[in-house]
Amino acid sequence: MAKIVVALGGNALGNSPEEQLKLVQQTAASLVSLVTQGHQVVISHGNGPQVGAINLGMNYAAEHDQGPAFPFPECGAMSQGYIGYHLQQGLQNELRRKQLTKDVVTLVTQVEVDAADPAFKQPTKPVGAFYDQATAQKIEQEKGYTFVEDAGRGYRRVVASPQPKAIVEFDSISRLINAGSLVIASGGGGVPVVQKDGLYQGIPAVIDKDKSSALLAGKLAADQLIILTAVDYVYVNYGQPEQKALADVSAGDMATYLKQGQFAKGSMLPKVEACLDFVKQNPQGTAVITSLSHLADALVGKIGTRIHK
Numbered sequence: 001m002a003k004i005v006v007a008l009g010g011n012a013l014g015n016s017p018e019e020q021l022k023l024v025q026q027t028a029a030s031l032v033s034l035v036t037q038g039h040q041v042v043i044s045h046g047n048g049p050q051v052g053a054i055n056l057g058m059n060y061a062a063e064h065d066q067g068p069a070f071p072f073p074e075c076g077a078m079s080q081g082y083i084g085y086h087l088q089q090g091l092q093n094e095l096r097r098k099q100l101t102k103d104v105v106t107l108v109t110q111v112e113v114d115a116a117d118p119a120f121k122q123p124t125k126p127v128g129a130f131y132d133q134a135t136a137q138k139i140e141q142e143k144g145y146t147f148v149e150d151a152g153r154g155y156r157r158v159v160a161s162p163q164p165k166a167i168v169e170f171d172s173i174s175r176l177i178n179a180g181s182l183v184i185a186s187g188g189g190g191v192p193v194v195q196k197d198g199l200y201q202g203i204p205a206v207i208d209k210d211k212s213s214a215l216l217a218g219k220l221a222a223d224q225l226i227i228l229t230a231v232d233y234v235y236v237n238y239g240q241p242e243q244k245a246l247a248d249v250s251a252g253d254m255a256t257y258l259k260q261g262q263f264a265k266g267s268m269l270p271k272v273e274a275c276l277d278f279v280k281q282n283p284q285g286t287a288v289i290t291s292l293s294h295l296a297d298a299l300v301g302k303i304g305t306r307i308h309k
């Protein structure tokens with residue numbers, strides 16, 4: 001039996017509730033088959049598109065005197081509920097189809113960050129929809145948001161993304177796993193909180209879920225961290241004619257590619273950094289990056305980028 005942390009990418013979850021539900025149902029089949037093989041599975045997920053959409057909708061209502069503004073920690077918590085609901089339902093229905101009984105639990109998770117993290121002064125985390133350059137510039141001027149080009153896919157708003165330091169609910173996650181539950185935790189990288197006078201409070205940011213997933217997988221001493229996104233492999237020379245897929249890569253070689261600037265900031269870079277961090281914490285462990293639809297094949301090494309010591 002292996003302990004596996006599976007992180008689902010926010011962009012890989014589609015652009016609408018209908019798309020997300022469909023994609024989650026497909027992924028649920030692979031996740032449940034891991035459970036039936038006897039593995040302990042913990043699921044985390046991204047929320048970039050979803051938290052951006054929630055924030056945009058809430059801001060729109062506030063700007064039209066239809067309700068209060070909702071800060072990012074609250075929007076992050078809502079995204080955990082929305083995505084967790086789809087995942088819970090998808091997993092429960094798949095368990096029912098297989099006539100299996102297992103508790104499926106989404107845990108609203110807070111992740112502690114440092115209020116002095118320099119990331120608060122330099123937003124890097126893409127959230128929400130993709131815009132063309134002219135529209136992005138118009139919104140920048142109107143609302144004072146920052147936009148960046150995101151991995152050749154268009155322009156997106158970026159927000160602060162501090163380093164995750166500690167998972168507040170870690171002991172509860174651990175207890176639930178040991179009790180046999182299928183746990184969905186640390187969604188959207190966790191709701192960012194800081195400690196003030198010994199008490200927790202939310203802080204506007206969106207934590208990178210790959211980094212929080214690596215922290216969770218490391219603390220759980222997981223055997224595998226599997227990051228599921230929209231591409232089958234990590235590539236060098238991505239998007240260029242000489243693009244090459246990486247299959248089995250040592251942490252040392254991956255660190256070299258990283259230094260060469262092969263991985264785009266805000267998209268593939270944090271995934272690779274998270275995998276290197278996990279392998280450093282757990283030298284016996286393996287980190288895998290592949291697409292949402294290829295979880296089963298990735299587990300047996302047929303597809304995906306596998307990073308090891």
Ligand SMILES: Nc1ncnc2c1ncn2[C@@H]1O[C@H](COP(=O)(O)OP(=O)(O)O)[C@@H](O)[C@H]1O
Nearest residue numbers: 009010011012151229230234235238264267268
């Ligand atoms: N070197 C690379 N290899 C593969 N994909 C890359 C690379 N650099 C950038 N990307 C982009 O990164 C995306 C994955 O990041 P992102 O969409 O932020 O992930 P998530 O699924 O977590 O939301 C891929 O779909 C691809 O467009």
Ligand SMILES: NC(=O)OP(=O)(O)O
Nearest residue numbers: 010046047048188209
């Ligand atoms: N929070 C986060 O990392 O989301 P994505 O996976 O959507 O980028």
